[in-house]
Amino acid sequence: MSEESAFGDLRDLYQDLILDHGRNPRNFRVVDGASHEALGHNPLCGDRLMLYLTVDESGTIRDAGFQGSGCAISVASASMMTSMLIGKTRAQAQALFDFLHAACTGQEGSDGAAHATGQFEGEEIDRLKALAGVKNYPMRVKCATLAWHTMQAALKNDKKVSTE
Amino acid sequence: MPIKATTSPALTNASCVASCRADFPIFTQTIHGRRLAYLDNAASTQKPRSVIDAMTRFQERDYANIHRGVHELSVRATGAYEDARETVRAFLNAERVDEIVFTHGGTESINLVAQCWGRANLKPGDEIVLTELEHHSNIVPWQMLREATGAVLRIAPVTDRGDVRIEDVRAVLSPRTKLVAIAHVSNVLGTVLPIAEIIAEAHTLGALTLIDGCQSVARIPVDVRALDADFYVFSGHKIYGPTGIGVLYGRRDLLNSMPPYQGGGGMIESVTFAKTAYAQSPARFEAGTPPISEAVGLAAALDYVSSVGVSNIGRHEDALLQQAESALGAIEGVTIVGQAARKAGVLSFVMKYAHPHDIGTILDRHGVAIRAGHHCAQPLMERLGLTSTARSSFAMYNDEQDVEALCEAVRDVNRIFG
Numbered sequence: 141m142s143e144e145s146a147f148g149d150l151r152d153l154y155q156d157l158i159l160d161h162g163r164n165p166r167n168f169r170v171v172d173g174a175s176h177e178a179l180g181h182n183p184l185c186g187d188r189l190m191l192y193l194t195v196d197e198s199g200t201i202r203d204a205g206f207q208g209s210g211c212a213i214s215v216a217s218a219s220m221m222t223s224m225l226i227g228k229t230r231a232q233a234q235a236l237f238d239f240l241h242a243a244c245t246g247q248e249g250s251d252g253a254a255h256a257t258g259q260f261e262g263e264e265i266d267r268l269k270a271l272a273g274v275k276n277y278p279m280r281v282k283c284a285t286l287a288w289h290t291m292q293a294a295l296k297n298d299k300k301v302s303t304e
Numbered sequence: 305m306p307i308k309a310t311t312s313p314a315l316t317n318a319s320c321v322a323s324c325r326a327d328f329p330i331f332t333q334t335i336h337g338r339r340l341a342y343l344d345n346a347a348s349t350q351k352p353r354s355v356i357d358a359m360t361r362f363q364e365r366d367y368a369n370i371h372r373g374v375h376e377l378s379v380r381a382t383g384a385y386e387d388a389r390e391t392v393r394a395f396l397n398a399e400r401v402d403e404i405v406f407t408h409g410g411t412e413s414i415n416l417v418a419q420c421w422g423r424a425n426l427k428p429g430d431e432i433v434l435t436e437l438e439h440h441s442n443i444v445p446w447q448m449l450r451e452a453t454g455a456v457l458r459i460a461p462v463t464d465r466g467d468v469r470i471e472d473v474r475a476v477l478s479p480r481t482k483l484v485a486i487a488h489v490s491n492v493l494g495t496v497l498p499i500a501e502i503i504a505e506a507h508t509l510g511a512l513t514l515i516d517g518c519q520s521v522a523r524i525p526v527d528v529r530a531l532d533a534d535f536y537v538f539s540g541h542k543i544y545g546p547t548g549i550g551v552l553y554g555r556r557d558l559l560n561s562m563p564p565y566q567g568g569g570g571m572i573e574s575v576t577f578a579k580t581a582y583a584q585s586p587a588r589f590e591a592g593t594p595p596i597s598e599a600v601g602l603a604a605a606l607d608y609v610s611s612v613g614v615s616n617i618g619r620h621e622d623a624l625l626q627q628a629e630s631a632l633g634a635i636e637g638v639t640i641v642g643q644a645a646r647k648a649g650v651l652s653f654v655m656k657y658a659h660p661h662d663i664g665t666i667l668d669r670h671g672v673a674i675r676a677g678h679h680c681a682q683p684l685m686e687r688l689g690l691t692s693t694a695r696s697s698f699a700m701y702n703d704e705q706d707v708e709a710l711c712e713a714v715r716d717v718n719r720i721f722g
Binding site for chain 1: 657658659660661662665666669676677678682685691692716720721
């Protein structure tokens, strides 16, 4: 048991990294002249975020930002995701999504996850693993993945995505 | 004589409220290793042993389809089903048993009135009055009716504290008002609405009234005749009964003037391919095989609630609500949402550093079950400038230990997020 909480397992979910990004989200802004955007919405809990991406002609994400409201997990996820996406190609963005999705649903051994592990810096993998703390909280998985589904929709230029 | 499938529990007085937790088998377990503090009662209540047993006994011994069956089990099941209707009649003090229609839930009861009464009676420009604090189930059916008939919705506002004032309702009433459809108790704020005054005001203008009693019948005694309500609805599972059954009370003359809800078996006098004559209420509105076992369970639940006493339950919950409000309100970062003059059963709150969903997850690990979200009342959330709240809600089996567990868990939210 940690000193802060009577329940140590809660700290698996609410790690300092998550709490920091939840409290002080990075890239919490509209991206002027964004080439791609999408609204992510979870109608069950009311989480709502607007994601903005600027993708250049070579397919590299040059800028990423978001605005909206949600729980600590969904805000932290969007914050970390936008930080990671800047400088990545579309294919790399998809690989990150695959890794996160597999980690959140307890399928770390999947092909997509293995592929991503070899591709990215240890720090990025650690961030994604922090988000994957939701895997023991089935009702919260959608909070961690909302931003990522929204990213996929934005890159496809779909206008709206919702998770339930 | 059919065998009566329900039995009253051996509870006789107010002291039973204090000990009734033992009547609910769900509390024999721990949740995440903790004593269960179930504070999600506005969403659904737990079932006492007497309800579970009544339904099991009925299905083991007396079950068959009802009506027109000549065999023994059908006679017993029909008797149990119609006895349940009489139990509901007595519970609401309706004048006649044929004023009680069984539906599949509170939502269906409202939809039934909207579709049957509304389509037959509303013309373009006719007005339906709602309040700003309604549950989606008392908003969307009227919007659908608006689409179908050209009727207009008029919305009575709530105050910043969460009250619905009679003068604000009066201000949206007009000679064009045909129906006032309002909650008895708010599922988000706990506000008890002045329904007797609102009903009286509506009637002076010749408008009908529908009261959504889903959050009230388990804590406030309801007498539909004293209230002079035209329609009153509630669901079974929020009053310690099963899911899958709801009640529509309607004045007999109204019900028998309304066209049927759905067509099918059980709702006719006679059928030929040229013409079908509809049965009177309640059969007219109960096409198909109804929720028979659920009716038996609901009757057992109402027997149980009546034996404890609705007023006793209400007083017990009021005391817990006050205790929880002052204890929670004293915790750093907590804001109580809804400070209506009269509240019942529900305590919503938000926290400075933590989103309601994070609160809900942390409380769960303490064995404290609450609900987080918009509570199917998005227009009210917008009015309050919120996207969601954490909502604790009380029932007869809650006690001071539950309130203490709630407060301790909320302090733990501050330890994590503070």
